[in-house]
Amino acid sequence: MMFFFRDLAKRIAEIEMELTRARSQGYLRNKLRSNVSSSGHRFLSVIGIYTGFGNRLNRIRIRNSWLPKGDALKKLEEKGIIVGFVIGRSANRGDSLDRNIDDENRQTKDFLILESHEEAQEELPKKAKFFFSSAVETWDADFYVKIADNIDVNLDKLVALLESHRGKSSSYMGCMKSGDVISEEGQQWYEPEWWKFGDDKFYFRHVADPLIILSKNLAEYININSASLQTYAHEDISVGSWMIGLDATYIDEKRLCCSNSGQDRICSIV
Template identity: 25%
Template structure:
């Protein structure tokens, strides 16, 4: 159903290991079971170039449009999901969100923390967005995509309906190597039921 690209860096081994100790399995069989049960495929995404200036540009771009372009080229999925390696994710709830019926066949789902995507090109802030979800959503306007804001994708703490937990100032959870594992041990984060009425 969906490809989930987990954006990470070369030096982020600790973050990747923390994810493997929490919602993402550390062994192939466990990962396969997770993917089969949710309909989501998980891949770590790291961009690289031998040219320093290209690498600097790639580091900026990989967080935005480059991932979606490559994911679309390489994988045939109904959805393409981008998540940072410091985010605590509930794949079961993400799967339910993506399975929801939508009136528009092309939908960009995100947490528009700075407000809705501006669709009017004459608006003074049309090209100036600091929030990644709104920026990517704006780029997708040319494809006549519907935009869906989902608050559960940007929770500051685990709740009975949270899909993703992050701290905006840390591009995920602050000190993720420790905090992801700590969150996963909390019942409210990892043991609450998948089906929640607010996601339906």
């Protein structure tokens, strides 16, 4: 009987993993580009700009600054760069929030819509699973990049940075940090799972938000194991926890560190 339950539990875990991979293939409603570049080589990078329903002004600012539009966006794809705003769906599917995004996307054609993800602030750590899983299922690229929509970057220099690391596997790149775990409920950055970080309550080394870069094999790991990966209160901590047990190469890239400037964070890539 013991062996029966052990085998049953194993099979259930396998089925959950299979379902996760199957769902991931339908996460992106709009496959804006094909799986191979016009040159026949795989893409350099898929860059997802995280956005929310109430962040339209941020999207307009980015389109008017560093994100190419129209034909320029298509030319960027031809150079091996996929870039778009990443957003999930409303808890009330098909409501005005969803319709507004669909209307905006019909005009701009620059969204990567995660159909199976419920867009909410508290769901951001899970959004990482959906984004990296769906991106690696949809596009064959060397790197998968998450960027927040409240920062500005120099896209040319970011691409040059990625080019300089091309061919390196297991790259986990960004502005590395660690710090205190906030265990007092009600405080900013509170971590409900604080007790898991030991008596010293100190976070492990990880790439800090708002810009996270993973090489293909690390994104594939998230895709394959997403059903069993633990999420914490913060997305960057969650991604960092997934990297700990892997033979990942930590690349502390100070050019990707951000400084506060009013309400926006400005990334200076030099």
